Amino acid sequence: MKVAVASGKGGTGKTTLSVALALSVEEPVSLLDCDVEEPNCHLFLPKHEPMQTREVFVPVPHIDESLCDNCGACARFCQFNAIASLGVKTLVFSDLCHSCGGCAKICPKGAITEMDKLIGKIGSFRIGELFFAGGTLDVGQPISPPLIKEVLKSVPGSRDGLVIVDSPPGTSCPMVAAVSEADFVILVTEPTPFGLHDLKIAVETIREIRKPHCVVINRCDSGDDRVEQYCDKQGIQIALKIPDSRNMAVAYSQGKTMLDAMPEMRPGLESMINNVILQQKRK
Amino acid sequence: MKIAFSSSGDSLESPFESRFGRCRKFIVLNDADDSVEVVDNTQNLNAAQGAGIQAAQNVANAGVQCVVSGHCGPKAFMTLDAAGIKVYTCESRGSVADALDAFKKGELPQLAGADVNGHWQ
Ligand code: SF4
Ligand code: SF4
Numbered sequence: 001m002k003v004a005v006a007s008g009k010g011g012t013g014k015t016t017l018s019v020a021l022a023l024s025v026e027e028p029v030s031l032l033d034c035d036v037e038e039p040n041c042h043l044f045l046p047k048h049e050p051m052q053t054r055e056v057f058v059p060v061p062h063i064d065e066s067l068c069d070n071c072g073a074c075a076r077f078c079q080f081n082a083i084a085s086l087g088v089k090t091l092v093f094s095d096l097c098h099s100c101g102g103c104a105k106i107c108p109k110g111a112i113t114e115m116d117k118l119i120g121k122i123g124s125f126r127i128g129e130l131f132f133a134g135g136t137l138d139v140g141q142p143i144s145p146p147l148i149k150e151v152l153k154s155v156p157g158s159r160d161g162l163v164i165v166d167s168p169p170g171t172s173c174p175m176v177a178a179v180s181e182a183d184f185v186i187l188v189t190e191p192t193p194f195g196l197h198d199l200k201i202a203v204e205t206i207r208e209i210r211k212p213h214c215v216v217i218n219r220c221d222s223g224d225d226r227v228e229q230y231c232d233k234q235g236i237q238i239a240l241k242i243p244d245s246r247n248m249a250v251a252y253s254q255g256k257t258m259l260d261a262m263p264e265m266r267p268g269l270e271s272m273i274n275n276v277i278l279q280q281k282r283k
Numbered sequence: 284m285k286i287a288f289s290s291s292g293d294s295l296e297s298p299f300e301s302r303f304g305r306c307r308k309f310i311v312l313n314d315a316d317d318s319v320e321v322v323d324n325t326q327n328l329n330a331a332q333g334a335g336i337q338a339a340q341n342v343a344n345a346g347v348q349c350v351v352s353g354h355c356g357p358k359a360f361m362t363l364d365a366a367g368i369k370v371y372t373c374e375s376r377g378s379v380a381d382a383l384d385a386f387k388k389g390e391l392p393q394l395a396g397a398d399v400n401g402h403w404q
Contacts, residue, residue: 075340081333086343086366093358096333 004182008198010169013218018166020258028161033134034178057116067111074103145177191223219244301353304334335359
């Protein structure tokens with residue numbers, strides 16, 4: 001079963017919660033860091049064996065200038081404006097390419113072949129029953145979903161059990177890519193006007209892709225009760241409230257986890273994850 | 284020689300627009316006979332990405348040799364450069380005609396590279 005931890009904006013405590021959840025279950029569990037633009041889960045995990053890394057490539061078009069007559073068919077075809085045909089020259093902007101493969105198919109001169117372009121890498125390791133994998137997007141690569149999808153595929157086939165996905169913040173394509181395969185989504189928010197605003201957008205997105213979800217309120221004693229009122233009205237379960245704690249801030253800055261800073265949260269985390277698993281099994 | 288000015292309207296009297304990729308129109312002046320032609324760029328207003336590239340392609344296909352605009356990002360510059368088009372920047376908030384005046388007087392600096400960073404998302 002896959003559980004995605006997501007939030008409408010960064011800095012709500014998504015990674016903190018993902019790591020704490022992964023460490024609070026006793027059974028085999030996989031933690032996937034899909035926040036590939038700013039991966040940081042691994043910083044909070046205990047000592048581990050060396051990371052195994054592999055590179056991830058996407059196919060992008062390469063134009064053989066000796067065959068191309070600059071007819072412009074490929075540029076007109078590409079929905080992503082990744083090709084410019086200038087009459088004298090045809091340019092490919094591979095960082096805008098979504099690897100649909102269409103331009104190579106429609107080129108009347110057969111001038112386009114697909115070449116692999118490196119977009120990032122995936123590191124993985126184990127700590128006892130925990131399997132971790134996380135992606136790191138190469139600097140300057142604007143398109144992350146292909147890498148996120150590879151991270152989601154990196155759980156060894158022999159493993160079943162719980163998979164926790166730390167999703168990229170926001171509600172655009174990267175977030176949707178990360179939660180698309182989840183059975184359940186945990187939305188992390190803060191009880192502030194900004195938190196509520198971003199939560200609403202996240203809830204809309206999650207409803208659109210029809211994923212069962214619940215809300216976790218981080219720093220629950222720091223703001224007002226509008227997030228709770230909103231969840232109440234919308235019939236969204238608040239599965240956990242995490243108090244604002246100076247210990248947590250200190251632990252975070254030292255690479256320690258929520259379980260180090262607030263061991264009293266363990267039962268809450270355990271029962272939340274058990275409830276989610278139970279709910280899903282009943283279906 | 285054909286010179287393209289980014290604009291929000293469709294004549295020399297229309298306001299000069301400082302954005303290259305997302306201007307509505309290009310006013311193209313042919314200085315051989317002072318004829319004016321309008322190149323539509325509105326399809327780029329809502330482009331999720333690559334507006335500068337497409338705008339560059341639009342002016343290249345109109346056969347221009349020079350572009351006068353406010354700012355130019357790296358991809359647009361690269362595309363214009365590949366098409367052999369020179370880019371001049373103009374800070375004018377006036378009309379296209381004002382920008383044309385400044386261009387004719389040789390007051391506008393020619394860009395040697397992109398002067399704004401690309402935006403990826
Ligand atoms: S479709 Fe083929 S021949 Fe035409 S411009 Fe593109 S690469 Fe060149
Ligand atoms: S593969 Fe698809 S997205 Fe990439 S350049 Fe070709 S047509 Fe555009």
